Amino acid sequence: MEFGSTILHNVESLIRDEEAGDYLLCRVPEPTRLGLNMKAQKNILFASNSEIRFVMNGDSAVLGLRRMPAKGDIRSQGVLEVFQGDYQGSYEISPWSVTADRTEITIRRQDWSAIQRFAGNGYSFHPSVTRILLPYDWGCCLRNIQGDIRPPKKQEMPGKRLLVYGSSITHGGNASVPSGTYAFRLARKLGYDLINLGCAGSCQMDEAMASYIGSRDDWDMALFELGVNVIETWDGDRLYGKALAFLAAVLEARPDKQVFVTDMYYNRYDFEGDKRAARFRGAIQRCAAVLSGQYGGRLHYINGLEAMDTPQGLSSDGLHPSDLGHGMIAERLAGYMAEKKEVN
Known part of the structure; x- marks a missing residue:
């Protein structure tokens, strides 16, 4: 504006x-x-x-x-x-x-x-x-x-835009400076401008957010990072239902867009062997499998561990990435998304 x-x-x-x-x-x-x-x-x-x-x-x-x-x-x-x-x-x-x-x-x-x-x-x-x-x-x-x-x-300014939505990690959590966030780095690597709708501690896949994202015609690719904000309060079935509805609403509203979904990057739940981490990743993966078929392969799933799989990328709270981790996530996501961008 x-x-x-x-x-x-x-x-x-x-x-x-x-x-x-x-x-x-x-x-x-x-x-x-x-x-x-x-x-x-x-x-x-x-x-x-x-x-x-x-x-x-x-x-x-x-x-x-x-x-x-x-x-x-x-x-x-x-x-x-x-x-x-x-x-x-x-x-x-x-x-x-x-x-x-x-x-x-x-x-x-x-x-x-x-x-x-x-x-x-x-x-x-x-x-x-x-x-x-x-x-x-x-x-x-x-x-x-x-x-x-x-x-x-x-x-x-860039002619194309990447829209992101997710937890405090997507909003930038624990990056030292704004340009250090993985979302900023990712958009830069892709040559896109960035629309960041990350909601710290409150990424609950609200219907209002899905409707809003679907109503916007000024983005070319979207990345959604889902799951970590509700791991303490939801079970896998509820996550599956909410994620399915959220993703379907965006895909239905924007039939010309490529959408990427990921789940939890490595964090203390993985280190401690908490089974909820695997269940939540499985829920998002199942959503992506169902919807990718329904929407012509426009939805692409990326396991969060493929973006960051080591405690060396974490900050001192054991949950949010450090600057090193933000860089790691951006580098790996960019490689995958750039490939899909060229194919499509």
């Missing part, structure tokens, strides 16, 4: 905070948000791989941001990155901290002649596009943007 002279990417609605004088960014329209389970209604407000994009005509741009007040174990500041086109910003412009106090960030124009020459060999994002990668782990509010800037043109 457009905001002033910028594009708010992976943002579909703004919630006005009259007292603070800014807007909380949300990744889905408000009616969709209110149709999700209660936890997802809150967690879809996290800015997972949401970006502010613009092209600088002048020498600088100033952004007014604010982090949602932190609760519980959530840290009081988040990490924001700046990319220039496909390139991570150098130390002069990135990274930044965003706090619950009003945070003002000034991005100054650099000499981009080198990366503009690189673009002669092809690019996903044109080097002139400044991309503000918002902290993925919590909500972020936008007050204003000042400077001589313009929105990027369609041809200055």
Whole structure:
């Protein structure tokens, strides 16, 4: 969506905070948000791989941001990155901290002649596009943007999009920076733009989410990571039923799209020999087998252990990937998905 002279990417609605004088960014329209389970209604407000994009005509741009007040174990500041086109910003412009106090960030124009020459060999994002990668782990509010800037043109951004939905792992959990999430890395490897609808701790395959994804015609491939958020509360049969309905709804609504589904990447349940891990993977695999036949082979199953199969890819909580793990998942998924992309 457009905001002033910028594009708010992976943002579909703004919630006005009259007292603070800014807007909380949300990744889905408000009616969709209110149709999700209660936890997802809150967690879809996290800015997972949401970006502010613009092209600088002048020498600088100033952004007014604010982090949602932190609760519980959530840290009081988040990490924001700046990319220039496909390139991570150098130390002069990135990274930044965003706090619950009003945070003002000034991005100054650099000499981009080198990366503009690189673009002669092809690019996903044109080097002139400044991309503000918002902290993925919590909500972020936008007050204003000042400077001589313009929105990027369609041809200055990738022509295709990857849509992802899943747990906190897909939302980015425990990656050090937004560009370190496996979803960001995967889209980059495929040469696609990214729509991240991951819902931390609340990926319950809601009907409202399936309907919303099915209603969007701006994505080319989708990846769904299902199961881990309900392993403590559902049994395999319930997971099978919910996943079957969710996947069928998306496939039915978008008969021209390729859909990939995976389950749980390696985690402490596997290390401890918990039989629920195998049961849940089996449930997702059975769903994929049934639906792939019904929908002309457009649904592709990837066992989560094929993407990450070692505790060396985990962070200290034994559940979420580390930066190493996020990279491993992206690399392996990209190899499989790129092959299917070319075939289809």
